[in-house]
Amino acid sequence: xxxxxxxxxxxxxxxxxxxxxxxxxxxxxxxxMQSNPQFAAxxxxxxxxSVEQIAQENGIDMEALRQALK
Numbered sequence: 001x002x003x004x005x006x007x008x009x010x011x012x013x014x015x016x017x018x019x020x021x022x023x024x025x026x027x028x029x030x031x032x033m034q035s036n037p038q039f040a041a042x043x044x045x046x047x048x049x050s051v052e053q054i055a056q057e058n059g060i061d062m063e064a065l066r067q068a069l070k
Contacts, residue, residue, distance in 0.1 A: 014068050021069075 020028045033040040046054050055062045 018069060
C-alpha cells in the first residue's frame, strides 16, 4: 500500500560495510572466509601485506575509500 523508499545502491552498500566493520571485523572476515572460497584465497594471497599495499595492487583509491566510510 505504501511505496518503498528508493534505495541508493552504493550508499546502502557503504552503510552495510560500515556496520560490519564497526561490529567485529575479525569475526566478519572469518565468516566470509568460511562461506566464500574466493575471499579465503584473497586473504591467503595477501597475508603479511599492508592495507595500503593490497589497495594499490588491486587499483583501490584508499583516500576515496576513507572519504566514503566517514
